[in-house]
Each structure stands twice: as structure tokens, then as C-alpha cells.
Amino acid sequence: ATSERYAVRRLPFARLGDSDVAFFERVMPGRVVTGEEEVKPFNVDWLKSVRGCSQLVLKPQTTAEVSQVLRYCYERNLAVTPQGGNTGLVGGSVPVFDEIILSTALMNRVISFDKVSGILVCQAGCVLERLSEYLEEQGFIMPLDLGAKGSCHIGGNVATNAGGLRLLRYGSLRGTVLGLEVVLADGSAVDCLASLRKDNTGYDLKQLFIGSEGTLGVITAVSILCPQKPKAVNVAFLGCQSFAKVLETFTTCRAMLGEILSAYEFMDEKCMELVERHLKLSSPVTGSPFYVLIETSGSNSTHDEEKLNNFLEQATASGLVTDGTVATDDKKIKALWSLRERITEALTHEGYVYKYDISLPVGKLYDLVTDMRARLGQSAKSVVGYGHLGDGNLHLNITAESYSHSLLDAIEPFVYEWTARCSGSISAEHGLGFKKKQFIQYSKPSEAVALMQRFKAMLDPKGILNPYKTLPSAPESSTR
Ligand code: FAD
Ligand code: MLT
Ligand code: ZN
Numbered sequence: 001a002t003s004e005r006y007a008v009r010r011l012p013f014a015r016l017g018d019s020d021v022a023f024f025e026r027v028m029p030g031r032v033v034t035g036e037e038e039v040k041p042f043n044v045d046w047l048k049s050v051r052g053c054s055q056l057v058l059k060p061q062t063t064a065e066v067s068q069v070l071r072y073c074y075e076r077n078l079a080v081t082p083q084g085g086n087t088g089l090v091g092g093s094v095p096v097f098d099e100i101i102l103s104t105a106l107m108n109r110v111i112s113f114d115k116v117s118g119i120l121v122c123q124a125g126c127v128l129e130r131l132s133e134y135l136e137e138q139g140f141i142m143p144l145d146l147g148a149k150g151s152c153h154i155g156g157n158v159a160t161n162a163g164g165l166r167l168l169r170y171g172s173l174r175g176t177v178l179g180l181e182v183v184l185a186d187g188s189a190v191d192c193l194a195s196l197r198k199d200n201t202g203y204d205l206k207q208l209f210i211g212s213e214g215t216l217g218v219i220t221a222v223s224i225l226c227p228q229k230p231k232a233v234n235v236a237f238l239g240c241q242s243f244a245k246v247l248e249t250f251t252t253c254r255a256m257l258g259e260i261l262s263a264y265e266f267m268d269e270k271c272m273e274l275v276e277r278h279l280k281l282s283s284p285v286t287g288s289p290f291y292v293l294i295e296t297s298g299s300n301s302t303h304d305e306e307k308l309n310n311f312l313e314q315a316t317a318s319g320l321v322t323d324g325t326v327a328t329d330d331k332k333i334k335a336l337w338s339l340r341e342r343i344t345e346a347l348t349h350e351g352y353v354y355k356y357d358i359s360l361p362v363g364k365l366y367d368l369v370t371d372m373r374a375r376l377g378q379s380a381k382s383v384v385g386y387g388h389l390g391d392g393n394l395h396l397n398i399t400a401e402s403y404s405h406s407l408l409d410a411i412e413p414f415v416y417e418w419t420a421r422c423s424g425s426i427s428a429e430h431g432l433g434f435k436k437k438q439f440i441q442y443s444k445p446s447e448a449v450a451l452m453q454r455f456k457a458m459l460d461p462k463g464i465l466n467p468y469k470t471l472p473s474a475p476e477s478s479t480r
Helices: 002-006 018-027 036-043 063-076 128-136 154-160 243-260 269-279 301-317 330-341 343-348 367-379 405-411 414-421 437-442 446-459
Strands: 080-083 100-103 110-114 119-123 177-183 189-192 218-225 232-240 261-268 290-298 323-327 352-359 382-388 393-400
Touching: 018 063, 036 100, 063 080, 063 100, 063 177, 063 189, 063 218, 080 154, 080 218, 110 128, 119 128, 128 154, 154 218, 232 243, 232 301, 232 330, 243 261, 243 290, 243 301, 261 269, 261 330, 269 290, 269 330, 269 343, 269 382, 290 301, 290 330, 301 323, 323 330, 330 343, 343 382, 343 393, 352 405, 352 414, 367 382, 367 393, 367 405, 367 414, 393 405, 405 414, 414 437, 437 446
Parallel strands: 080 100
Antiparallel strands: 110 119, 119 218, 177 189, 177 218, 232 290, 232 323, 261 290, 261 382, 352 393, 382 393
């Protein structure tokens, strides 16, 4: 069980009783899930690497219901884990012990969409892909896209400050989220759901909740700025003979594609082997140690294709790229994106996955993979590197047949020390959740962590919201 592997002690929260369940049944009849089998999927994370033992899932439909639930839990001292699509990769979305799971699955209403401003207001439980489909019908897109789009909720995306595949072009949620509605631990609702591009009235409170991983409040609604759907999208999938060439290709590509560049992703040959072996995907480009996926999004297909072709000619002539293919139609574009997006899924077929999500100076991005491979030798099944190169974000993944404590000890804290030496971040986009919270000091000074702890104590004095997550626990209970 999670608590055993990580040696965490249960904090003295109240235990759930029959009268509590009866209360919730009165608040939301028929939307209270009990029974071990029914609750089980909510207790286990996407990677199947951590597991809680909650006995109760609540599925509110409205902000008022979330308020009622939290007011009650606060008074009773019952701990709560907010959960969206449960696709988080750091063990933040599932309980550690018996925390009540507050699921946003039924909070899936679009509240408004303004076609002039491109501002969407919706409930937190809207699935990202559903929102994308809704917007595309009206000539817009969501400013973020990620492999988990079919399951993740916009509230979960905001709570983790998810980056994803379009950040290079449209920026982070810290810029595109215009407003939030949040329910605090004591049940009070804070309506900062502004739909304005500019609003400098006081502190920007929404920023505190973006990336707070369910520890400061439950996000119930989101206002977000959505870009126009690009008229022309092209994808190039290219092979490079070294990581130095991947970097040089990026520089050339930025210079030559300029404003139409919308993604620059990379993966190594090991990743390609895994998607081919486990998912039976086949790549039209083979035989290179590195691959890059370049996407352009613009308003004029002739203009964009000409720019892309000029770039490809130059990259090929100068030997930066040795092989490649270009897609302009939707089907081929999707097939090429699958090679990159489905690496996460392919990795799970290997056994246990040790997942690291690191920000580094882009020039050093792959050195960590090479060093880790040399360090682990035969003790790991695969050591692979891929990620959002355009954002300086490496996904280093190590697999083994099953979880092993000695392999974990060989990886950590080495990986964090390596990252800190380069002034990188030990979590670029996935957050700290349960698995990484004890390592925050590698990326933040103690004064910053202390200030975070003061915010937590102010907003959630009893600590009922997603306990054991994000912030390090007191030394006596962190015996991992
Ligand atoms: P959950 O997993 O349910 O929850 C995540 C955290 O947010 C938890 O701490 C939870 O308590 C909290 N939370 C959820 N909803 C709320 C709410 N309404 N209010 C307050 N707190 C809440 N991440 C990236 O950044 N970039 C990627 O490219 C990317 N790709 C992915 C691809 C795959 C295949 C998978 C499985 C995951 C990927 N992720 C990626 C991880 C990413 O964190 C999630 O996919 C997503 O942002 C989480 O949304 P969710 O609704 O599933 O949240
Ligand atoms: C990705 O970029 O594919 C995601 O962040 C998921 C992962 O790291 O595997
Ligand atoms: Zn990612």
C-alpha cells in the first residue's frame, strides 16, 4: 500500500461514519459512491503506482454542493482529496489513507462562450477533449493540449498547471486562465471568475490556486482565453543523428518558422522502439537515434507550407536532418502525433515506471538521460528521454519489471541533485503531488517553502484538503 512504501503516518482526522454518509446522501442523493469495488478505480492512480483506501466518492454537480460538502467536512475534521480525471502522474489525485474523494466528474457544464473575445467559462469537471470539440465547432481551440485529453478535466489541468504540447505557442495556464471560482476548505466560495483580459484590482488570487494541486481549495469553475482555430496545420516528423543536431534544428526552425511554430517535441530511439513494440504503431521515419516533431499553425496554408518547405530544405542540405516526412491532412497529422503522445502509455507496458519531469537549460537536456543510463546499467529495463524540447522540459523515464527499492535508491536523490546543480526544476509540469513533495527543496529555498506553508495554514487551517501532498511533511512523519 502507498502508506507503507512511503512510510507516512495518518494524521488525526476524523473517521467516516454512517451518519456522515447519510448527510452526504441528503445533500446529493444518488451521487454518493460507496462499496469497495465501486470506489476502487478512484483509489488508484493512472500509473497504478499509488493506492489509497477511501470508502467514499462524492460527485457534486454544483458549486453550492461543493460548499456544503466542505463546510461539513471542515466541521467534522474529515480529510478530502479533490479528483478530476485521475490522470495525474505524481500520486496527487488519489487518497493516501481514507480521505473522502471529491470528484468533479459531474461538474461538466459549459457556462458561456464569447465568440468575439474567445473567452470560455465552464465548470471544472469538463473533459479537455470535449471542450476542444465544442470550441472547434465554433472556430476556436483550447490553449492547451495533452495526451490525457480524453480523460483529464480542465479543473485538474488548472490545479496541476498542466503544460502540454501547445505551451510553446500559447503560453502557460498562468497566462490563459483569466478567472477561477474556488471553494475553500471551510466551504466558503470565492468568485474570481472574471472574464477580462486585464484586471489589476488587488492581488491576483487565482495564481495561488493554479498549480496548487488541490491543497488550497477546490476549483469549481474556470474562465479561459481560447485562440482562434488555425486554418492551416502542418506536422513534420524528422530524424536527427545526434542531440546536438536536435538543438541546432530547433534554432534553425525558430528562425525560419517564426510565429507559425506551435510545437517542437523530441523523443529518442528507445521511445520509438517502445511505441512500436507495445502499441504496434509504425513510424514512416526510422533508423535515427533522435526524432523531432515540429508543428506549424497559421492562417494561410500556402504561406505556411512554403515556409516549412524552405526550412526542411535548409535542414536537410546542412545535414541537420537525415530523414523526414510531412503531413498536412488530419489523419496523417494524428498518426504522427500518436508516435509522440502515446509514449506515456507505451511505457506502462514495460512494468513499473519511474517518471521524472525536469526543466533544464535546453543544451543540457539529454545529458541527464545519458548519465542516468550509464549509472543504472543493466539494473533498469529502459532509460528513455522525450519531451517538450521547445520549453526546456525533459521527460526522463526509467522502467523495470516491477518496483524495486534499490533501483529507486540508485535514481533518487541522484536525479534531483543533478537537476539542482544545473539550476533546473525537479517538476516542470506534473507537480509534486505525493511522490515528489519531499524533494521540493531541490528547487525552492526553505524561505519559499515556509511561505507556502503559511499560505496553506491560512487557507486550510485544519489541513483537510489533500493532506500529505505538495508540501513536505514535518520531519517526524517523513521517514521515507
Ligand atoms: P487529477 O489527476 O484528477 O488531479 C491532479 C491534481 O489536481 C490532484 O492533486 C488533485 O487533487 C487536483 N485536482 C483535480 N481537480 C481539482 C479541482 N477541481 N480543484 C482542485 N484540485 C483539483 N501533464 C502535463 O502537464 N503535460 C502533459 O503533456 C501531460 N500529458 C499527459 C499524458 C498522459 C497520457 C497522462 C496520463 C498524463 C499527462 N499529464 C500531463 C499529467 C497531467 O497532470 C494531467 O493529465 C492533468 O493535468 C490532470 O488532470 P486531471 O483532471 O486528470 O487531474
Ligand atoms: C508527456 O509530455 O507526454 C506527458 O507529460 C506525460 C509524460 O511525461 O509521460
Ligand atoms: Zn509532458
